[in-house]
Amino acid sequence: MPDNEQIEFNFTWDALKLLGKSLYSNAWSAISELVANGIDAGASEVTVLVDARNKQSATIEIMDNGSGMDDAALNMYARIGFDRRQFALDHGEPTDGVMGRKGIGKLAALYLSDDYDLLTKTSAVDETCWNLRYMSDVDGDENPSLEATEKPELLTARWEQTDTGTVLKLRNVDLRHIGEVAFNQLSIRLANQFLTTSMHHATVKLAVIQNNNEAANPEFQPVKKAIAFHNLAFIATNFPDQLDMPNDIRNIASAEQSRPDFKESGQSGQKAMKDVPRDEKVLIPYRGRDLTPYQHLPRVRWMTEPKTPQIEQNPVHGSEEFRITGQIHEISKLGDSTARIDAENNTVTIPYQVTGWIGIHATIEQSAARDNDENYTKGRWYNPNSLRLYVRDKLADENLLDKLGITQAFLNYVEGEISFDILDDDLLPDIATSSRQGFDELDKRWTLLISIVKPQVQALIRERQQLAEEQRNTANEYRSEVETNAKTEAVRSIRSNIRNNKGIPPEAGNQVLADVTQRLQGETKLHAKEDYIIFISHASRDRRLSDFIYEYMRHIGASEEEFFYTSSRDKSSLSKNTTALNEQIRLNLTQHNALVLYVTSTNFLDSDFAMFEAGAGWATKTAEEYQIMSVQHSEIPQCIDDNRYAVTLDNGANITLAKDHYSSIVQLLNELIKHLNKGRTIKKNDLLPEIQTTQIPTELELRQSGKTEENYWDPDVLQYWQQYVDNGITTDDAPLNEYEEKLSQARTLHSDHVQKLKELYK
16 A cells, blocks of 8 residues: 555546546547557557456456556646656656657546556556546545555456556446457457557557456457558558568568569560469459459559659658747757757748558458458448558547548548658647547648648549559450350351251351351341350259269369359259249340250159259250250150260169269260350350360279279269269159159150240240
């Protein structure tokens, strides 16, 4: 217990409470203020422990290993409004790293809590403990006092491990409005309260307790910013000391400098991008278009680099003259070797500089941005698209973009962290607003800042607009090339069909081909289909076979969009409603180059949905536009049975991958691959690899070598067959007599149903 039992504040209870509630808008800004107090005390480490097991009455402990407070410092603590920097000067301490100025940061504790303890020590044996508690029946006109008290029980033993420092234990903190997401982002928000360079000499660590298990051993982690640097398309920087530049920006700049002849050597355009490592480029999706994302190489430049009139007239550094109210001897007392004081005119000329970085994102679509950089997170508690302003290493404005008066598109793509310390220079008046979370926007220093930053942001926006134009041009060129390729493929396909149809006289066929070619290449509205898909028609009880086909194709690189498969794990939301299914089938069969794969069996013949698909395919497709895989030939519906070749898998009682079956399956899969590759060739996408066939030795040669046929099969085909097909198609195959009865009942589509399908799909 200290000798002095009380330390009285110089403000009343009502004034303290009013100030505390008006200065801070959220818990994080209040916590950061208390952390800043520890950094100002010379701490190398500040820890924040939040015990949120009871969010209505949470406990927060903020501890630092700074110099601690002696009697003089405690008396200053109780004085609201004293000049923290002047106090440092009077005690022979430097002011460069001092964030606070007016001695009101301590009110953050009253914003958070009505009952808190303050422990402090200037040596291992010189420890004092104080309490400030607000009671509902207290007289608001009275001045509160820090009351000497017994040492409280702390949540961690870290306090005993430091010789000097201060800890605040805040009780009954209401955190009910803060959800799980906010707690997860607390580290980011707390880190964003300070400029990265301020973390070089002071580490801030955070631990959050949300259950009893975590309370036993709180795990402190350094707070870290989560800036998606690798989603930025352009970055403008000004770091007088290059060591202050964030490592990610330095790495992006180094990657850019390592390829100075990228364009000059002819390696420009999207084709050459494949030679650039993924982590050195950003991908920008085409909004509303199914195209491969546009690839862009990020660029890092100096803020002074754009040679525009606005930038030249508003350089990021210079000197400015300010008029001072007050006596010159007061200014001289503070002193500044870099400032020029004119005592006769009561003015001072001070150098200024905007430092830091401003960037513009390639995309703000969350999933695409996270593909570029997983740090991109946007939500209620954190907005990455903001320009954060720091003054003396501490966050002064969460988003300067709102004050620039810019209404151009892409403004919401901008992010940055800049510093402008002249806003709180020791030689100049304090222009912070009463809330301490803003500045007098009519002050000369503020207008100077805006005049510097606004052109920088506008220059970045122009660069991003130019990038968007390049992306549009690339898309248009791509669309034009795709249309040309699609028309070429359409003509080739028509020519092949005419030549293979012996019933068409050569002269008539040539005339039809010439007419179609002219219409495709002319100005008529005849367009060739560009999308090639596989339509898997099947019964749900036969998923073992259809899943084998689908999953193998996805394994080799086919996309979800290249299939219409109602049992797909990717298409769980496809409607089973007959009307909706009808529309889905119609669109996929008529608007795309769809190759139909019929997986037929007795289950297929017994399924209304499967037979509906079979009829729809029969009404819209030629014999060259479908493939059949069936358990037995007798299970192929009559409407698609043209005595053509079909892959049949019956082998007695079970479905097994015998030698003949394997060859047929490989042939079928390669036909599907060739079909999709037509569309991929048109769209200039990577082709799917066909399955290579090998010559299987004779039985004698196999016995002599000790190998089996399976040793010569494609291992992926074999693995996927074993995984999805194994033995048997379903687990509830019908007995043979019931099977034959179902077969005879289901083999023929009714003629009226077929006629309706013809009319529907004309």
